[in-house]
Amino acid sequence: xxxxxxxxxxxxxxxxxxxxxxxxxxxxxxxxxxxxxxxxxxxxxxxxxxxxxxxxxxxxxxxxxxxxxxxxxxxxxxxxxxxxxxxxxxxxxxxxxxxxxxxxxxxxxxxxxxxxxxxxxxxxxxxxxxxxxxxxxxxxxxxxxxxxxxxxxxxxxxxxxxxxxxxxxxxxxxxxxxxxxxxxxxxxxxxxxxxxxxxxxxxxxxxxxxxxxxxxxxxxxxxxxxxxxxxxxxxxxxxxxxxxxxxxxx
Amino acid sequence: xxxxxxxxxxxxxxxxxxxxxxxxxxxxxxxxxxxxxxxxxxxxxxxxxxxxxxxxxxxxxxxxxxxxxxxxxxxxxxxxxxxxxxxxxxxxxxxxxxxxxxxxxxxxxxxxxxxxxxxxxxxxxxxxxxxxxxxxxxxxxxxxxxxxxxxxxxxxxxxxxxxxxxxxxxxxxxxxxxxxxxxxxxxxxxxxxxxxxxxxxxxxxxxxxxxxxxxxxxxxxxxxxxxxxxxxxxxxxxxxx
Numbered sequence: 001x002x003x004x005x006x007x008x009x010x011x012x013x014x015x016x017x018x019x020x021x022x023x024x025x026x027x028x029x030x031x032x033x034x035x036x037x038x039x040x041x042x043x044x045x046x047x048x049x050x051x052x053x054x055x056x057x058x059x060x061x062x063x064x065x066x067x068x069x070x071x072x073x074x075x076x077x078x079x080x081x082x083x084x085x086x087x088x089x090x091x092x093x094x095x096x097x098x099x100x101x102x103x104x105x106x107x108x109x110x111x112x113x114x115x116x117x118x119x120x121x122x123x124x125x126x127x128x129x130x131x132x133x134x135x136x137x138x139x140x141x142x143x144x145x146x147x148x149x150x151x152x153x154x155x156x157x158x159x160x161x162x163x164x165x166x167x168x169x170x171x172x173x174x175x176x177x178x179x180x181x182x183x184x185x186x187x188x189x190x191x192x193x194x195x196x197x198x199x200x201x202x203x204x205x206x207x208x209x210x211x212x213x214x215x216x217x218x219x220x221x222x223x224x225x226x227x228x229x230x231x232x233x234x235x236x237x238x239x240x241x242x243x244x245x246x247x248x249x250x
Numbered sequence: 251x252x253x254x255x256x257x258x259x260x261x262x263x264x265x266x267x268x269x270x271x272x273x274x275x276x277x278x279x280x281x282x283x284x285x286x287x288x289x290x291x292x293x294x295x296x297x298x299x300x301x302x303x304x305x306x307x308x309x310x311x312x313x314x315x316x317x318x319x320x321x322x323x324x325x326x327x328x329x330x331x332x333x334x335x336x337x338x339x340x341x342x343x344x345x346x347x348x349x350x351x352x353x354x355x356x357x358x359x360x361x362x363x364x365x366x367x368x369x370x371x372x373x374x375x376x377x378x379x380x381x382x383x384x385x386x387x388x389x390x391x392x393x394x395x396x397x398x399x400x401x402x403x404x405x406x407x408x409x410x411x412x413x414x415x416x417x418x419x420x421x422x423x424x425x426x427x428x429x430x431x432x433x434x435x436x437x438x439x440x441x442x443x444x445x446x447x448x449x450x451x452x453x454x455x456x457x458x459x460x461x462x463x464x465x466x467x468x469x470x471x472x473x474x475x476x477x478x479x480x481x482x483x484x485x486x487x488x489x490x491x
Contacts, residue, residue: 076393152393
């Protein structure tokens, strides 16, 4: 079933030297519970595309539908995780950060506490429920952000390079955790990254975007069983294919 | 250390003892004036004036700062006024306030509020402007409306700067108050006590009054602001300590 439909979407903005086309004729369908990675070099418009789906921006051409309804703005059917650790509210504990979306939805105190606890447990941070963000490591903060984006039960999870600012070891750990969380919650995930290995590790499908203007150049289905072994030949073969589409040298 | 140097100067007899009392005499006078209730009475009168004036200034300052931070139009109109007014010492307006509001408590309290409002407004404005866009974005993504964003993101996000503003405002209020008490002939107050003591060359009383002013200022910092900050911005890691 098609959950997210991105149909012939274009996005233009006013640059210093006239209008700039960030995206042109982008068409992507995402199935329910599918994990889709958007991969591309900097400036290929992958974050713009994510922001369009999130409703932070509106497409200048084409349309985006989620569950059949045209996206006109933000909505509680989507959760967003950004790259910046600062996305958490420093004046709230981990627990109260996770409760925020439930609070906005008008959930009662008991439900909020219970639900937030459950999602903190999901990202393995129950012990740190009472900690403030500045007392947590970068990886822990991003886990809180994931729990926060999931807690009000959106059907879609949008992630913009959430692990890009982490060290390599923590990043590996976080990727494993994310696959587990995804397997358990069955959300439809749209995940932006410039890291090819990360995309192959995480995704059911990898969409490769090329810059100036951003267009889809490849749609690669990763048919590897999970958990995936990043050192296997098949894994490296997928990486090679995608790097080829990116026009890189490897 | 200061007391030691002071006492040496007194013993050398550089200044007449009457104008430059020894530490022992100041301490004795301090004890006597606290014992007979003179200092506490004056200090309380001053503190009451400070509380009312500062509360006024804080409310006006925070409101102005928020309005300036939230509305482009208000920023264009008010910010130049506040920026020009901020560096002017509050005491410069004292004669004007006396002409407008007469003598006594009213001009003193109003001037204190007026002087305190400027740093509070400027810092609140900075704080509101400095609220991170990513907090707002996260809140929007989680379904927060305008009012919720304001109450649950902008206000706490601006708090560190607001605290700085309140602290500066209080310091300014305290300074202007003691001085203005000398000018507006209030019936009781530390400023008045010091000013009145001049008539009798009672330098020991003056110094005792000054000591109280210092102690109260220190007390406000240690007993009001530090605990408040420890409970909020320091705990949140929003203020480097």
